Amino acid sequence: MSRSALPQNAHLNADDLQRLCEYLYRQTGMLFGETKRYYIERRLADRMEATGTPSFGLYFGVLRADPEERQRLINAFTVNETYFYREEHQLACLSRSLLPDLITTRSPGDKIRIWSAPCSTGEEAYSIAIWLLEHWRMVDAYNVEIVGSDIDTRALEAAHQGLYGERALSRLPADVVEAYFESAHRHRRQIISDLRESVTFTQANLVDAPSLAGQGMFDVIFCRNVLIYFDDESRLVAAGNLYDRLTPGGYLCLGHTESMSRISDRFLVRRFEDAIVYQRPADAA
Template identity: 35%
Template sequence: MTTLARPSTSDGDLPLTEADFARIARIAKAGWGLSLESAKRPLIRSRLGRRVKALGLGSFDAYCDVVESGEAQESDHFVTALTTNVTHFYREAHHFEMLESQILPPILQAARQGKRVRLWSAGCSSGQEAYSLAGSILALAPDAAKLDLRILGTDIDPTVLQIAQDGVYDPKICLFPTPALEERVFGRAPPTGGLRAVRPELKALVTFRRLNLVKPWPISGRFDVIFCRNVVIYFDKPTQRQLWARFAEVLHPGAWLLIGHSERIADPQELGLDPAGITTYRHAGAPSGKAPS
C-alpha cells in the first residue's frame, strides 16, 4: 500500500496546469489509447483531484508519478476517472430490432446445426448491453444453453466489470424501452433487498473479462456479432481506424459489427466491411453459417 504525505492544498483549489494536463493526456494515450480534449480539463481536474486528495498528494504532477510507477490499483482509479460509463438495457433499440429480425435467426439456425457462435460486447461497461444480447437470444432460442453459443463482455474498468459479473442492479438505473424487455432480463420477481438480479439463464450465456482494446487481445476464434458502441469516441481518428480494422480481422465472413449512434467508419470497404444499416456493418464475403461437415 502506498503511504503518502498530507497535502497542503485541497482538491477544490488544486491547480491543473497546462503541463499537468499534457502529462495526464500522454499517460492516457500511451496506456489506454484515450484522447483527452482540452475542453475536458474541468472534468479531469475534478475527478482526478479527488484521487490527489485521497492519496495525500500536493499536485497533479505528483499524482502522475504514482500512476506511472505502475501501481495497478491507482491505474484502475485513473482510467475509471477518465471514462464515463453511461448505458442502459436495450440502448439504441433499432440495433436490437435488427438483431432479432435479421441477424440472429440464421446464426441460431447454424448453431442448432453444430456451429460455434460467439458474440462480443466490447466496452460492455456494467453489463447492460451483454445481458440485453442474452435476452434477445433467449427470446428467439430458449434452448440457447444447449448450443455452442456464448457472449463475451469486455471492458477496461474493473469497477464496472464487477457490477456486470454480479448482475445485480439498482432499479434506478434499470432503464428499458418497454416493460416486456425488462421482464426478459429480470423476470417477474420483485426486487430483492431493493435490487434487481439478472435471470440466471442470461448470466449463464455471458462471460466477462477485462480487456484493453488498444493492447494485444488474448482472444482465439472469430465472432459472429460484435457490438462496440460509444467506445471509440474516446480515441483519436488513427486509433479508431486501427480498432475498426482489428474488429474486421476477428469477424467471420458475413458477420456483423454494430457501432454507436455518433460513430462512423470512413471507407469501410477498405477494411472489408459493407454498410448494412444504421451504424451497422457486415464483413464482406459469404456468411460462414453452415454447420461443419
C-alpha cells in the first residue's frame, strides 16, 4: 500500500503527528517520529476504521477516554519478531554459568525465577523452559519458575495458545520439535500442554514501575531487543525498573546490539564464556 492509498483522514499534519507520538511515548517509552510517518499513519488508519471515527481529533478523544482502545493502539505499534532459540549463546550462558553460580547460595528445592520481558508471542519464555530441560541437569532439583511478560495483549494471547509455524521453529533441532510440540492444523505445531502450563504469562510495561512491581523479584531477566526502540530517558527508566526487579546477585541479559554500560552504571558487567551479561551487585541494598 502506498502512502497515497491511505484514507485521507489518516494523513497527519506535523502537530497531530507529534501529539500522537508523544502519547505513544508516554504510554510505552517507545520513540516514534517523522521518519516513521507511514508506519504510524497506516496503523492509525486501521484503528480509525475499526472505531468508525472520521478524523484524528475525534479518534484521539476516543483514545484518551477508552482504556481498551488505548491497549488496541499499543498492540498495533508493538514489534513481535522472534523465534525459538534466538541468541542461543545466552541460553548456553544461562545453563553453564548463570544458574550454577546462583545455586551456590541455594538449597535443592528452592525457587529460581526467570523472567522474559518482553516475551512477544512466547517463543523466548518457552525456549528457556525447553533449553533447561535439555541442557541443565539440575533442573529437577530446583523449583524453576518462568514468567513471560509483554505490553501487547494480543501477543500474550498467542503465547498462551502456543501455536507456531515453521519459521518460528526453524532453529530447533528436529528431535526437540518432536519432543515438545504436537502437530496442529495448517502446518503449525502447538507446544505440549505440560510446558504451556509451566510458563506464566502476564502483562507488564517496562517504563511503568507499578506494573512491574506486581511481577515480584527475579534471579535472571531476559530483556532483549526492546531498549533499541527507546530514547535515552526511557532506557534509563527501564534500566532502573529492571534493576529493582532483580534479586541481589541476579543477572540481566540484553540483546547483542544493546549495552547496559551506555545506559546505567548500577550493574556489574560480567563476561562469561558464552555471553556478556549484567549483574545486580550481591551486596546491593
